[in-house]
Amino acid sequence: xxxxxxxxxxxVFSFRLQWWFxxxxxxxxxxSSFKLESVSSSxxxxxxxxxxxxxxxxxxxxxxxxxxxxxxxxxxxxFLLEDQSLGGSLPPIGIGNLTFLRELLLSNNNLQGxxxxxxxxxxxxxxxxxxxxxxxxxxxxxxxxxxxxxxxDLTKNxxxxxxxFQFGHMSKLLLLRLGANGLTGVIPFTLxxxxxxxxxxxxxxxxxxxxxxxxxxxxxxxxxxxxxxxxLYLTANNLSGGRGMSGDLNFLNSLTNVSSLRALxxxxxxxxxxxxxxxxxxxxxxxxxxxxxxxxxGSIPKEIGNLIDLTAFSRPPLATLSxxxxxxMSYNNLEGNIPTSLRNCHxxxxxxxxxxxxxxxxPEDVIGHFNQLTTLYLEQNSFTGSISADIGQLKxxxxxxxxxxxxxxxxxxxxxxxxxxxxxxxxxxxxxGNVPLSFSSxxxxxxxxxxxxxxxxxxxxxxxxxxxxxxxxxxxxxLEGEIPSGxxxxxVSGISITGNKxxxxxxxxxxxxxxxxxxxxxxxxxxxxxxxxxIILISIAGVSCLxxxxxxILLYGRKKTLRRSSSRASLxxxxxxxxxxxxxxxxxxxxxxxxxxxxxFVSNYVLLGPTQYSQIYNKYNLL
Numbered sequence: 001x002x003x004x005x006x007x008x009x010x011x012v013f014s015f016r017l018q019w020w021f022x023x024x025x026x027x028x029x030x031x032s033s034f035k036l037e038s039v040s041s042s043x044x045x046x047x048x049x050x051x052x053x054x055x056x057x058x059x060x061x062x063x064x065x066x067x068x069x070x071x072x073x074x075x076x077x078x079f080l081l082e083d084q085s086l087g088g089s090l091p092p093i094g095i096g097n098l099t100f101l102r103e104l105l106l107s108n109n110n111l112q113g114x115x116x117x118x119x120x121x122x123x124x125x126x127x128x129x130x131x132x133x134x135x136x137x138x139x140x141x142x143x144x145x146x147x148x149x150x151x152x153d154l155t156k157n158x159x160x161x162x163x164x165f166q167f168g169h170m171s172k173l174l175l176l177r178l179g180a181n182g183l184t185g186v187i188p189f190t191l192x193x194x195x196x197x198x199x200x201x202x203x204x205x206x207x208x209x210x211x212x213x214x215x216x217x218x219x220x221x222x223x224x225x226x227x228x229x230x231x232l233y234l235t236a237n238n239l240s241g242g243r244g245m246s247g248d249l250n251f252l253n254s255l256t257n258v259s260s261l262r263a264l265x266x267x268x269x270x271x272x273x274x275x276x277x278x279x280x281x282x283x284x285x286x287x288x289x290x291x292x293x294x295x296x297x298g299s300i301p302k303e304i305g306n307l308i309d310l311t312a313f314s315r316p317p318l319a320t321l322s323x324x325x326x327x328x329m330s331y332n333n334l335e336g337n338i339p340t341s342l343r344n345c346h347x348x349x350x351x352x353x354x355x356x357x358x359x360x361x362x363p364e365d366v367i368g369h370f371n372q373l374t375t376l377y378l379e380q381n382s383f384t385g386s387i388s389a390d391i392g393q394l395k396x397x398x399x400x401x402x403x404x405x406x407x408x409x410x411x412x413x414x415x416x417x418x419x420x421x422x423x424x425x426x427x428x429x430x431x432x433g434n435v436p437l438s439f440s441s442x443x444x445x446x447x448x449x450x451x452x453x454x455x456x457x458x459x460x461x462x463x464x465x466x467x468x469x470x471x472x473x474x475x476x477x478x479l480e481g482e483i484p485s486g487x488x489x490x491x492v493s494g495i496s497i498t499g500n501k502x503x504x505x506x507x508x509x510x511x512x513x514x515x516x517x518x519x520x521x522x523x524x525x526x527x528x529x530x531x532x533x534x535i536i537l538i539s540i541a542g543v544s545c546l547x548x549x550x551x552x553i554l555l556y557g558r559k560k561t562l563r564r565s566s567s568r569a570s571l572x573x574x575x576x577x578x579x580x581x582x583x584x585x586x587x588x589x590x591x592x593x594x595x596x597x598x599x600x601f602v603s604n605y606v607l608l609g610p611t612q613y614s615q616i617y618n619k620y621n622l623l
Contacts, residue, residue, distance in 0.1 A: 089113030096121030105129040107153070117142040124148060131155040131177065144169050151175040155201070158182060163202070168193040179233065180204040192222025199231040203265065207234070209241025217241060217248055224254025235267040235290065246273035256281040268293035268331070293331040328352045330377065338362060343369040352377040354401065361385030368393045379403045379425065386410070392417040399423040403449065407431065416441040427473065428452040435460055435474070442466060449473040451496065458482070464489050475499050482506070482515045
């Protein structure tokens with residue numbers, strides 16, 4: 001289920017919860033088929049022939065479905081016009097002649113054109129329902145002529161322009177629904193005059209900020225004078241004026257005066273700043289409070305726990321809200337970790353904290369406490385760590401989205417115990433290990449995305465037995481082996497395996513090599529790699545031996561050279577070499593006058609002459 005659909009269904013669901021009160025207040029049968037009644041001339045509902053002629057004018061402007069529908073049985077006594085697939089348009093002139101008309105209920109048809117201003121002449125009209133058609137143009141200001149109007153529903157058309165400020169004149173109005181159109185401008189401050197108004201819905205329009213008595217935003221403080229207001233839905237507009245600034249939510253101060261308020265939705269309006277402390281002073285009867293999809297930051301007042309009946313809130317103090325079943329804090333700038341106090345919300349069914357800046361791990365002792373949880377959205381954050389095995393305790397879990405985080409570890413095998421799981425998205429994380437075989441127990445799974453992780457191993461063949469599986473994305477992992485060929489694997493548009501280079505087989509449309517060729521190729525490749533390794537090892541060994549041999553020869557030669565040098569030194573090769581004649585001349589013929597000492601075998605003479613000979617000479621007495 002997409003989030004825009006959830007937003008619409010959220011408003012519808014909330015409206016349905018409060019409808020019991022409107023039944024009592026409005027005293028009309030809204031859950032049954034609406035009727036546009038006319039009676040024959042014998043009854044007093046329509047006063048004269050003019051009313052019957054006006055009805056025939058309307059009939060002529062409507063287009064019936066083929067083969068006869070509502071209009072084929074329409075007479076001047078009674079007819080049904082809701083959910084009849086009627087086309088055409090409302091006549092611009094003539095409908096105002098139905099002077100005794102109390103109810104004009106034409107919802108759930110295919111009516112086009114504009115709302116005729118002539119309707120403003122129906123001064124006795126109490127209930128107008130033109131919802132779920134294709135009406136265009138602006139809301140006529142003439143509609144405000146109805147002093148007796150109790151309910152007006154123009155939901156889901158193509159209406160444009162602004163909300164007429166004259167709406168503030170309809171003092172008896174209890175219900176005003178203008179949602180899902182193309183309305184612009186601000187909410188008129190004159191709506192504060194509707195002292196009986198119990199529901200105002202204008203979500204999914206293009207209402208903006210700037211004026212309107214709202215201090216710069218498009219919500220006037222005058223709404224604080226609506227003492228009977230119970231439901232206020234302003235979802236998916238741009239009531240901040242696109243600013244997203246501090247103080248945008250100060251208008252909540254005025255709503256503290258609305259003691260009967262039970263539901264308030266400000267979802268997706270680009271409001272900025274912090275929640276004002278006055279939020280804790282809202283009606284103690286309030287059950288639903290939606291402020292997600294904005295730019296709200298900061299802490300939440302602890303005293304908000306005083307709102308003891310709160311069952312749905314988009315930014316609550318978790319420790320005290322044991323009745324909470326819907327928690328939506330998505331599309332904000334929230335930071336930090338998931339608080340462990342979240343486990344106190346044991347009745348939680350929907351948890352959406354996606355698209356924030358949350359970090360840290362998903363607490364192991366929190367998730368397993370949500371026995372009623374059906375929807376868990378954690379995507380688009382910065383969560384780290386692994387997914388706890390406690391996830392397997394969520395037997396009612398239908399949707400789990402944890403994509404685009406920094407999660408790691410193995411995918412919990414226990415996820416296979418979530419037997420009603422239909423939508424599982426774990427893409428763009430760092431999960432590793434195998435695709436759990438336990439996924440074969442997810443008999444209701446329709447969407448499974450495990451792409452862009454670090455998964456390895458083979459694809460479990462048992463996945464082909466998941467008959468409900470429509471989309472399987474395993475791309476950009478490290479999977480290998482044969483791709484199954486049954487179940488979802490037979491539909492090339494239903495699977496994605498791109499980026500897994502070692503996969504083989506599968507249906508021909510995948511254009512992968514047969515697994516036998518891949519296996520043979522693998523064997524040959526291994527042999528070639530082995531041969532190359534042996535050659536490299538032999539070459540290294542040979543070079544090493546050659547280097548050792550060369551080094552040994554060089555070392556041996558060096559040692560031999562050193563030994564020769566040593567021998568020469570010991571034989572006097574280190575002294576100056578002169579001839580015997582030179583020595584004889586320098587020693588004056590070995591004259592006794594140069595003799596300075598004599599031993600048994602050696603005589604010592606002083607050499608005279610050039611400097612290089614001026615030394616003591618030892619002459620051996622061998623002669």
